[in-house]
Amino acid sequence: MIPSIAHKFLRLLPPEDAHKAGLRLVKLLRPGKVELPEGIQLKTWLGRLAPPIGLAAGFDKTGESVAHLSGLGFGYLVAGSVTLNPRPGNKKPRVVRRRGEALVNAMGLPNPGIEVFARNLSLGVPLAGVPVVASIAGSDPLEIVACYERLRGVVAGVEVNLSSPSLRDAAMIWSEERFSRLVELLASVKWCPLALKIPPLARTELRSHVLRAVKIWVDRGFESITAVNTLPVSEARLSTGFGGLSGRPLNPYMLETLRELGRLVGGNCEINAVGGIFTAEDALQAFRLGASTVQIYTALTYRGPRVVRQIVAELTNMLASRGARSLEEILP
Ligand SMILES: Cc1cc2nc3c(=O)[nH]c(=O)nc-3n(C[C@H](O)[C@H](O)[C@H](O)COP(=O)(O)O)c2cc1C
Incomplete structure (x- = not known):
């Protein structure tokens, strides 16, 4: 495990350098078996996951680190986002920290392209029982489907990311006509479970389009x-002058989106x-609003590589204090 002193040192570096150094340190770890308390599992879109906590997209953009990241205690990992062709991303600085355990990024989806990404993933073997999901992005339905097909047999599921603030033509891909075309193309070649990644509903000018797309999906x-x-x-500190906010201040927007999803599609799909x-309290709040998994990115950068195990330990204590043996027992 990376000692907390190394994590403190990383916090002194600019965020993108800290991220790179953190990934190098993670690669020095030999992933060992993670002991999991039996009750911390749920039925999800990827089967039963223990724990139902995933690494969010964007942390391992190239798919090179899944083997090592699986040793941090995650129940699943999302690698990417990847696009059909390689992208250099935006000019630096493209990530800054904000007070209140937050980040603002305008990475611009840098990635090595689907070919290299798929090869990287097939070389890295995560711990048994930790499924890998690929996040694919793009604004052209044909390109997205080409990425999806290239991943056949390489991953356990695919998350389609149409919601990065840096995607150009985003409005177009959410239009009913284009989105329906994407869905039909995916359906015609579908070989694994699919997730759609959406923006926070309260603050997007695409709100009505996204709601319609969720329904179609x-x-x-x-x-x-x-x-x-x-x-x-x-x-203003980013080269682009704008970016996407993550971390603690995003939490209320996420919870509000879960409530809306509950009203729109409650029970008909996994969230x-x-x-x-x-x-653990944050995770439990999301589970209570209908989520069957939670994913983490910014907490890993602020709280360090032990954060997943800490959440699992806190959940275990919560179950014990309520005399419950499983998460399912304490959820509505
Ligand atoms: C530096 C950075 C890069 C990200 N890159 C991606 C990405 O490539 N694809 C994606 O779907 N989400 C990406 N995200 C968004 C995260 O997956 C997540 O949705 C968001 O950060 C909110 O979770 P958090 O508050 O736990 O960080 C990125 C986030 C950050 C901070």
Whole structure:
């Protein structure tokens, strides 16, 4: 395990350098078996997951680190986002910290392209029982489907990310006509469970389009929705002048989106909650609003590599104090 002193040192570096150094340190670890208390599991779009806590997209953009990241205690990992062709991303600085355990990023989806990404994933073997999901992004339905097909047999599920603030033409892909075309194309070649990653509903000008798209997705029988991506904000320290907010301040927007999803599609699809999950209490609040998994990104950068085990330990204590043996027993 990376000692907390190394984590404190990383916090002194600019965030993107800290991230790179953190990933290098993680690669020095030999993933050992993670002992999990039996009750911390749920039925999810990827089967039963223990724990139902995933690494969110964007942390391992190249798919090179899944083997090592699986040793941090996650129940599943989302690698990417990847696009059909390689992208350099935006000019630096493209990530800054904000007070209150938050980040603002305008990475611009840097990635090595689907070919290299798929090869990286097939080389890294995560711990047994830790499924890997690929996040694929794009604004052209044909490109997205080409990425999906290239991943056949490489991952356990795919998350379709149409919600990065840096995607150009985002409005177009959410339009009813284009989105329906994407859904039909995916349905015609579907080989694994699919999740759709959406922006926070309260603050997107695409709100009505996204709500309609969610309905189309769920009516087609696709398995899952991941809510939410980052919240667009102005940020003068970034080269772009704006970016996506993540971490604690995103949490209320995520919870509000879960409530809306509950009203729209409640019970008909599995929901992955992501946005400011730092503690067991945060995770439990999301589970109570209908999520069957939570995902984490910013908490890992502020709280360090032990954060997943801490959340699992806190959940275990909560169960014990209520005399319950499983999460399911204490959820509505
Ligand atoms: C630096 C950075 C890069 C990200 N890159 C991606 C990405 O490539 N694809 C994606 O779907 N989400 C990406 N995200 C969004 C996260 O997956 C997540 O939805 C968001 O950060 C909210 O979760 P958190 O508050 O736990 O960080 C990124 C977030 C950060 C901070």
